[in-house]
Amino acid sequence: MRSVLILSGFSVVILFLALAIGDHHVSIAQILAVLTDSPAADAQSIQIIRDIRLPRVILGFLVGASLATAGMIAQSVLRNPLAEPGLIGVNAGAALAAVIVIVRFEVPPTHLLSWLAFAGALTMSLAIYALSWNSGSSSLRIILIGIGLSSLAGAGANFISTFGNPQAVQRAMVWLSGSIYNSTWDKIRTLATWLTIGIAGSALIAREMDLLILGDETARARGQPVELIRAVMFVLCAVLSGAAVAAAGLVAFVGLIAPHIARALVGHSHGLMLPVTALAGGLLVVGADLAARTLFTPAPLPVGLMTAILGAPFFAYLMWRKKNA
């Protein structure tokens, strides 16, 4: 439990740092003044915090929380610690749907983008489920099938961008690289709605997830409707992935890293893992974004690059750790 407190304390520090640091630094006193709406806040700080940094930090946090929770669900339902929605094609499905919207519309409507991204992610989850579940569950096969589906969706997105006009395709590519620089309160509201549904649903079936991870046989013996729970988990994973991809594009590896952090801190119970995973994921994206936009000023990098730089070695570490386990 102490580790959770440390993580929470750490989050507060990171969140304040993310609000304070930027092209124009804002003092902690000013941040507090703006947040509490006190008259001590000066106009410039109000503008910077309220219109630029606060939306960005909140959106980053929500994106991270969504991706992390989706990753936790994917790792549970596929019973594989390496399953990551970005790797197995769920995010690619959402991205394909979103690319269609972005290439088609000058200014993509936020709601349409979310719904279609969800539809894309759900289609992909269902495809993975349908293709891999006919003769018992081999979790390695699922990952391979996911890799195949992922490249299929990628090819689909490329196919569409061949036909789109260059400017639209350019928008789609920048968006795909995973960034939260153009955060708006509109996006935050949409993502928050989807995230609430996803997290609430996950919390409701947390105990069922604990049971399912022991194996189909065991879960069935304890009276669990295994197929139903699994279907719910796939839908929840699609809800969370779709919403995150619609808001920020492809931010890789958060869904891989955050659940592992949570497992290391609070163990394997999903009820405990859920809040810690979401917190860790949110923190990861806010921290990565902070690093991405400050390390190489004045050239801000997309947050997706930072998470990839963190995530790829982490993946190698997970493989290496299996040796010692």
Added chain:
Amino acid sequence: MVVIESARRNTPATRIFAFGLFALLLALLSLWSLTIGTTAIPLGDALRAIISEGTSHQDVVISTIRLPRVLTAIIVGSTLGVAGALMQAVTNNPLASPDLLGISAGAAFAVVISIVFFDAQSPLVFLWFAFGGAAVAGILVYMVASTGVSGVTPVKLALSGAVLSVFLGSVSASLLIFDMKAIDIIRLWSVGSLTGKDMAAVAAVAPFALAGVAATLLLAREVSTLSLGADVAQAVGQNVLLWRLVSGALMVLMAGSSVALAGPIGFVGLVVPHIVRLSLGTDYRWILPFCAISGALLVVMADGLQRSLTGIDVPVGVTLALVGAPFFIWLARLRAGGIG
């Protein structure tokens, strides 16, 4: 037993006949491919343009656009087919191919770096960067996949390759921050394409690609032995380490040169060796030449059919991925039992 049976069914004579048939088919498809495009050019005119070096509009279109395109397709297809077969033999792994293991992505990323940071323009420079990128990517993926008690398994190799590709994708996208103009370069090099190759590029890269293919064909006996696995190969007196290193170098040569010419074209290296092996068994002295010709056939056909059906120039890498990814999924379902 399977080997003996399939060998009995198709004798060397029938195999040589089949090879001749494939070669004829490739020639016909290539000629047909010359006639397709924004303006249809009759076959007779196309042939005359190749032979006579005329100066009419048609002649110029054939000799500067369509002929290099077909040659690129043939070179890249045969190189990737052979490279895929070699990788599958050496790693004992049905899911190996330059694109799946991230080697094409590494080579392409190196080419993008050469363009964005070193202002490279000549295919020869691309070539050396592509060799470097392919080698580094290959070594990295192999190292990551070989950690753990189970050693190098097909799934771990494929996973490491996928992770490397995702990672390099993110990094390339970030180059946009430094140089907005890079967007076209990155688009061009993230999907394999046959568009816009000139004769000079083909001439620069072809010797390397063909040298790689020729060397692999000459070493077919050793490749057959390697494909039996390290233990058996050692037992029959092969220096496994030496031949693995040689194979690695050949693979870098072939994957690098095909990427330098046409970008990372996926799935040829995976699909072709599988189909060839289904009908030819396990002798790489037969498999490798058939992979070379079938790979060329596949790429020429995919490009030609796509252009004649849609009338739009979709990058051939996209077309092949749309066909190849379902094949990969089918393969993963089929083989998943034995590759944990």
